[in-house]
């Protein structure tokens with residue numbers, strides 16, 4: 238005889254002691270764990286408590302009969318999947334049908350032959366086992382599908398981000414080339430002016446000295462010269478000319494600064510890491526955004542406060558970091574403009590718009606860069622989504638929602654750093670980036 242090593246539990250509910258004994262012995266011998274109960278109610282309780290793998294149920298019992306017991310087993314979620322085999326002494330076909338209709342899987346006619354009963358029991362236990370296995374496999378399959386779907390979604394997002402980065406890189410490289418071209422073109426005329434300015438200044442000083450000598454030698458040069466001198470205000474001209482040279486020189490120096498910034502910004506556009514001074518990157522980006530920072534008819538200039546710490550040069554993709562600074566600073570300016578709407582010039586003057594850029598070294602291991610503004614800030618909901626590609630709260634044409642997604646990618650993936658944001662609605666926003674130095 239086949240023995241069972243699964244230790245499956247069979248619950249036998251029957252009011253006849255003789256039957257119970259026979260079944261118990263037969264099943265026990267094959268290796269099943271057998272539980273017995275003599276009435277329907279207690280049988281139900283045991284079924285709920287022990288979740289047997291199969292129930293053998295007598296039809297005719299005092300109190301609650303087999304049919305009612307079966308109905309209640311079916312109605313209870315924890316027992317409805319346990320297979321039930323009826324045991325009926327009546328060869329009445331009506332009873333068999335009724336039992337099967339109530340959800341029983343089979344019936345055994347009493348008095349039964351052990352082998353037949355056992356065969357039926359084993360068959361149904363096997364079906365149950367297979368069913369359970371199938372259910373388990375289905376669950377595993379579902380989990381697998383879910384996992385794969387999640388992986389695919391992640392890959393898709395990754396792909397989207399890469400695409401964004403490519404587009405943005407392409408744009409930046411075009412801008413970089415343009416900027417480098419302009420910086421180069423500016424150099425020649427600026428060089429020409431700088432060179433001539435020195436000579437012109439010398440010549441003007443000589444001419445002034447000569448006129449002074451003339452005036453000293455001929456204090457009364459006659460009506461014609463005196464009238465002309467009055468008309469052109471010669472004294473003012475002689476005073477002012479040297480000052481003009483000073484401001485022209487300052488102007489030229491400023492153009493040189495701009496040209497240097499432009500070159501720093503464009504030189505950064507290489508796709509390998511270079512050893513750089515981060516501050517140069519921030520400064521050149523601020524220079525390029527100058528037109529949005531300076532005073533306008535309706536509002537005073539945005540104050541830029543630089544709290545630069547002592548930073549060593551670090552290896553990084555400067556072009557990409559410039560892109561980060563550009564996006565964060567442009568967002569800060571947007572937030573300040575948004576918050577300034579409807580505020581008067583005087584109110585803004587009294588409570589100025591500020592962007593603070595702070596850098597420092599933390600634990601001799603990483604560089605911390607903070608970019609903060611006292612603009613409109615954001616709600617908790619917006620804060621949760623700012624790094625999502627295409628998320629924007631700005632009108633079409635103004636925002637693309639790509640800026641911070643790219644910033645995140647550059648800081649986290651390209652430089653192995655972190656980025657956090659603190660923000661309070663109506664108060665302002667601070668982005669904190671940490672980039673490892675090694």
Ligand SMILES: Nc1ncnc2c1ncn2[C@@H]1O[C@H](COP(=O)(O)OP(=O)(O)O)[C@@H](O)[C@H]1O
Nearest residue numbers: 568572614623629630636637638639640641666
């Ligand atoms: N400094 C900031 N202050 C307030 N909100 C900000 C700031 N920076 C970003 N945000 C919010 O994050 C959103 C996403 O920014 P970003 O990815 O740069 O896209 P975009 O600027 O094109 O909208 C913005 O639309 C804005 O709502």
Ligand SMILES: [Mg+2]
Nearest residue numbers: 564568640641
């Ligand atoms: Mg932006």
